[in-house]
Amino acid sequence: MSHKVIVPIGPYHPLQEEPEFFQLYVEGEKVVDIDIIIGYNHRGIEKLAEAKHFDQVPYLVERICGICSSSHPYAYVLAVEDLLGTEANVVPERALYIRTIIDELQRIHSHLLWLGLAGHFIGYNTVWMWAWKYREPVLDMFEMITGNRNNYAMFKVGGVRRDIKDEDVPFLKKTLDELVPALDMFKGAVMDDPVIQARLKKVGVLTKQQAIDWCVVGPTARASGLNMDVRRDEPYGVFDRVDWNVIVEKDGDVFAKTVVRVLEMYESVSIIRQCLSKMPKGEIDANIKDIPPGEGIGRVEAPRWECFHYIKSDGTNRPIRHKIRAPSFMNVASDKVAAVGGTISDATLTLAAVDPCYCCTERVEVIRKSDDKKIMNGWDLIKLSHEKTNKVKEELLNGRA
Amino acid sequence: MSFKIKALTKSIWVFHASAGSCNNCDIEILDCLTPRFDLERFGIQLICSVRHADALLITGAMSKKSVPRLKKVYEQAAKPCVVIAVGTCACSQHMFKDSYNVDAPLDKILPVDLCIPGCPPKPEAMIDGIVKLVTKLRGKKK
Amino acid sequence: MRDKIKEKLGSKIKDWKEQSARRVYFTVDKKDIVETVKFLFRDLGMRFSIASGSDTPEALEILYHFSNDPSGEFYSVRVFIEDKNNPEIDSITPLFPGAEWIEREMWELIGIKFKGHPNLKRLLLADEWPEGEYPLRHKNEP
Numbered sequence: 279m280s281h282k283v284i285v286p287i288g289p290y291h292p293l294q295e296e297p298e299f300f301q302l303y304v305e306g307e308k309v310v311d312i313d314i315i316i317g318y319n320h321r322g323i324e325k326l327a328e329a330k331h332f333d334q335v336p337y338l339v340e341r342i343c344g345i346c347s348s349s350h351p352y353a354y355v356l357a358v359e360d361l362l363g364t365e366a367n368v369v370p371e372r373a374l375y376i377r378t379i380i381d382e383l384q385r386i387h388s389h390l391l392w393l394g395l396a397g398h399f400i401g402y403n404t405v406w407m408w409a410w411k412y413r414e415p416v417l418d419m420f421e422m423i424t425g426n427r428n429n430y431a432m433f434k435v436g437g438v439r440r441d442i443k444d445e446d447v448p449f450l451k452k453t454l455d456e457l458v459p460a461l462d463m464f465k466g467a468v469m470d471d472p473v474i475q476a477r478l479k480k481v482g483v484l485t486k487q488q489a490i491d492w493c494v495v496g497p498t499a500r501a502s503g504l505n506m507d508v509r510r511d512e513p514y515g516v517f518d519r520v521d522w523n524v525i526v527e528k529d530g531d532v533f534a535k536t537v538v539r540v541l542e543m544y545e546s547v548s549i550i551r552q553c554l555s556k557m558p559k560g561e562i563d564a565n566i567k568d569i570p571p572g573e574g575i576g577r578v579e580a581p582r583w584e585c586f587h588y589i590k591s592d593g594t595n596r597p598i599r600h601k602i603r604a605p606s607f608m609n610v611a612s613d614k615v616a617a618v619g620g621t622i623s624d625a626t627l628t629l630a631a632v633d634p635c636y637c638c639t640e641r642v643e644v645i646r647k648s649d650d651k652k653i654m655n656g657w658d659l660i661k662l663s664h665e666k667t668n669k670v671k672e673e674l675l676n677g678r679a
Numbered sequence: 680m681s682f683k684i685k686a687l688t689k690s691i692w693v694f695h696a697s698a699g700s701c702n703n704c705d706i707e708i709l710d711c712l713t714p715r716f717d718l719e720r721f722g723i724q725l726i727c728s729v730r731h732a733d734a735l736l737i738t739g740a741m742s743k744k745s746v747p748r749l750k751k752v753y754e755q756a757a758k759p760c761v762v763i764a765v766g767t768c769a770c771s772q773h774m775f776k777d778s779y780n781v782d783a784p785l786d787k788i789l790p791v792d793l794c795i796p797g798c799p800p801k802p803e804a805m806i807d808g809i810v811k812l813v814t815k816l817r818g819k820k821k
Numbered sequence: 822m823r824d825k826i827k828e829k830l831g832s833k834i835k836d837w838k839e840q841s842a843r844r845v846y847f848t849v850d851k852k853d854i855v856e857t858v859k860f861l862f863r864d865l866g867m868r869f870s871i872a873s874g875s876d877t878p879e880a881l882e883i884l885y886h887f888s889n890d891p892s893g894e895f896y897s898v899r900v901f902i903e904d905k906n907n908p909e910i911d912s913i914t915p916l917f918p919g920a921e922w923i924e925r926e927m928w929e930l931i932g933i934k935f936k937g938h939p940n941l942k943r944l945l946l947a948d949e950w951p952e953g954e955y956p957l958r959h960k961n962e963p
Binding site: 320322324325360363364490491492493494495506508511512513572573574575577584586588590598599601603 | 840841842843844846868869870871873875884886888890891892893894895897917918919920945946956957
């Protein structure tokens with residue numbers, strides 16, 4: 279007997295910032311199919327970019343997504359600099375270091391944000407509060423360098439707009455030092471807690487072949503064993519001048535995705551420290567005035583994935599075509615295979631593990647194939663997830679006793 | 680009516696809705712609940728069902744697909760309910776106002792009681808805005 | 822890599838441009854796109870990054886961007902669709918599902934129909950959006 283239950287998550291759920299619509303088809307407890315409906319955040323940015331001057335576009339693209347707020351302008355300026363030559367040839371060296379520092383700081387804040395959300399989804403609200411509490415010093419660092427906690431306005435074609443003052447560097451180093459014990463705590467919590475392991479392991483598995491077929495990238499792919507990272511494959515900034523590791527896991531489940539993100543934060547701290555000590559003095563802006571006709575592609579490793587921008591110029595002061603591939607475009611589509619086969623209570627976790635930059639996320643709807651549609655609230659789905667965690671806790675305690 | 684408003688201002692339960700936003704304002708709203716700002720000590724809580732809401736926090740540039748749903752959410756909220764537009768996109772659609780996929784600004788869709796501009800507005804700005812609104816609402820009762 | 826592509830596709834390549842050490846753009850006829858994509862994806866193991874469609878004065882142009890991750894190179898395959906009133910091309914979604922969304926997006930924003938696409942329906946625009954209006958087409962040709 280097959281039933282369709284409609285379980286909407288969100289759209290306006292406390293932790294789901296933007297609207298996105300997933301329809302899960304379930305039979306009993308198992309998810310058998312999923313339909314994803316997006317478009318609630320489509321604001322026509324590509325078209326708007328065609329009407330803006332090259333220097334005005336970074337302001338626009340920064341607001342594609344607030345969490346990876348520096349990836350989009352970085353990819354855009356890389357695309358224009360690709361048109362002009364290569365980044366290393368066009369941009370002064372100090373600017374490259376500053377760009378790398380901003381990019382890596384953003385990665386830390388984004389992964390901490392995700393950790394908090396994942397903690398909330400499985401019922402560990404303390405993890406949520408603490409992850410976001412330790413995010414605040416990172417935002418303080420941003421405020422010190424750029425003047426704002428979230429939209430940094432640092433990137434321009436040919437360099438960066440603000441410098442890092444020498445007297446600020448001790449504060450930045452001290453804050454990073456204070457961040458590492460917090461990361462140790464999160465790493466211990468994730469790796470050692472049996473309940474988290476029981477909840478996250480073998481959930482939402484994306485095999486290596488599926489990852490290739492659905493063309494996923496970023497932590498989602500690295501958790502499935504695909505060894506790819508734009509920072510290593512096509513180095514931008516100063517990633518080829520500092521020592522760091524690419525974190526790859528094999529299992530492809532939510533646990534692997536969590537481990538990848540936690541370990542990446544350590545790498546980011548190390549990269550920023552190296553940049554702060556190696557940064558040379560000098561200019562931060564190449565003062566580019568004209569953009570000749572041509573096309574360029576820029577991509578950066580955003581916290582979620584490869585952020586891709588394509589620019590076509592005809593020699594005037596506006597781009598005639600600007601194609602943006604926001605990081606979650608492919609990863610969210612791959613939810614189709616990751617969530618199928620799991621249970622409803624794992625559904626939120628699987629969908630969240632991909633870390634959809636809720637630029638295009640809405641609620642999840644679970645559809646039960648029957649005449650009487652039972653509509654469950656999104657909050658019910660989260661409650662289901664919490665209930666499963668409690669059940670797992672009990673089993674473990676009873677197993678021990 | 681004035682009794683309801685007074686009761687509302689004592690401990691506001693807010694419901695957050697996004698109509699095509701970039702997430703920044705939404706994250707800053709959630710930041711207000713985190714230990715540094717901790718709005719819950721004032722009784723302000725983020726709730727999950729709009730039927731319990733005293734205040735609607737709306738962010739986003741009003742994309743065409745979200746506006747019908749936003750209207751439905753407003754209808755479901757128990758009145759009196761204050762509407763707060765958070766962020767420049769909700770106040771005036773910001774740079775998206777010429778886009779082909781955005782609808783009218785929020786104040787043409789719903790009656791707005793408070794605008795908190797900023798891109799994104801800092802948590803301090805949001806708290807300041809809510810305090811101003813509460814003061815004004817309490818003043819109305821007199 | 823480049824030699825392998827040139828050897829396999831031979832005369833199908835209409836135009837070859839190496840913009841820099843890591844950027845190669847080459848043009849093929851639209852009828853050869855499936856074979857080209859199959860070769861790049863299956864035989865050479867490249868990853869499909871995205872496809873971008875644009876409206877140029879002469880024709881509708883699609884660029885399929887493939888990434889060769891081990892070397893960090895990007896190979897972009899260009900096709901032109903001259904018939905703007907009834908633009909059609911074979912879909913590459915049957916080869917790998919990752920292309921489904923981007924082809925849907927190109928269909929609704931520029932109007933290119935992808936033959937053989939399993940699920941060609943609206944992705945981003947609202948249901949009430951008028952048929953036949955494609956936001957990314959340039960209305961006033963210079």
